[in-house]
Amino acid sequence: MSQSVLPPEPETQSVADVADDTVEPVQTTSFDHRDEFEYRPMSLWASVTLFLGVCSLAGLVSLTGLMIGVATVLVGCFAVYRIRRAKGELSGIPLTVAGMVLAVGFTSVGATFQYQDYVNELPPGYKRVNFPKDISAKEFVLRRDGEQAYWSLHPEVEPLVDEKIFIKGYLWQSRVSERMSEFVLLKDNGKCCMGGDPKPFDMIEVHMKDGKTFDYTDGLVAISGVLRANMRPAPGEAIYTLEADNAGRAKTVF
Template identity: 35%
Template sequence: MSEQVQPTARIWSDAEIGDDFDYVPVSPWAPVSLVAGVVSLTALLNLFGLYLAVFGALVGLAAVLRIRSSLGTVKGQPMAAAGLLLASLSVVGGGYRTAHAYRHEVPEGFRRVHFPKEIADLQFVYINGKRKIPAEVAELVGQKVYLKGFMWATQDTEGLTRFILLKDNGECCFGGRPKSHDFITVTLNSYPEGQRPALASRARGMSEKILTPDEQQTLGAKHQHQLTTKAFVGMVAVAGVLHADPKAGEGGEQADFEFAPVYTMDAELVEEAWTPF
């Protein structure tokens, strides 16, 4: 009778069991922090990116703290720390970029003016039915100012010699008719041949054209050479001399009086705003 071979049972050691199940998952906070850190680099390009960088830094800090408090049940701290570092550097770099742009955006010899607060919100003073310019705004009339707003009802995209500047984008995006204190009629300067204003050279969207006699008369241009600008969708900055005519629209319909072009500006610079404030 042949000897039966009994199957040999395999004995699993504790070490082998430990090797098979020694797995520590990566915390989902780690990749989230890293992605937020990469996105935060947009702070070096615009102000919205700076907001993202601040959010990314908060996410990165929360990720590092959560992973550290897990007592080794999850891993991914280096990844989370990298995201936190990127976001933090973006906050610093983006903040410096924005502050530097704000300090240097106003051309030399011009006064920074906050269009909504220092002009539009003050509205007008009425004495015996006559419109008067508020004293605070009157101080700005005839001065070289630098202010920001939005282009309105611009049909052309290039070669603009005149446009309406609004205090905000309410009318330009949602329709309506701005009141007299809420807009400025901007006319770009003309100049003698060979004497193009140096300030206009800093704006990539500005060029020049030669006016025909009819165009020169229509614009009231003193010279044949005329600055022009392209249209902008976002906030624009304008540098020039502010004028005011409180009698604009008097003697006509009440609606024409309310929406008359009281404020005008002779401008030598139109460009995308460096900062949105």
């Protein structure tokens, strides 16, 4: 006699049992602290300050670099003002401070170097003369002797004649550019000669002594020698001449 085996009936839960089951609530992310991760744009002035601070490295070798350093500090102060005025909406204070520190450092060191060059470039026994201010700007003085009028040196220029001077200027380009024993020194880099020849008080004819020569350069040059003056020059001769002991590229622009 065979006996059938029926599968067990599935257990059933009552509605009350289902209701008693604990349902875990869905956890949601809170955005209460989103301000801690909020992005704040970088101030453009902060980036400019850092860029200028790097550029102020040029202050180690040039006057323009020193001016860039000063400008960097001013821009940096303005950047800090703008960032603080934004009341937390802009960032960039550390970047601004870094640029200002670079500028102050490079400018301080550069100013020291250039001051030392300025002091040491003057040969012993020579008087420093500023070509545009001490000679060119004085021009000539018209004097009268009875009914006769004549031109003479300015009273402030006369004491410089026959004295050892140290002067800076620019070379007037000539046909010869190498190993020049004679050349013309101008008060500036050609501006005095626009539209014609330079005026007599804007130029000095240089004669190198002891067989020395000098190669042409378009930069500022410094020359030491004895200044001569002749108010009645022959045709083609300059009124001012300089018997030069030495010539070279100027170390500073002062």
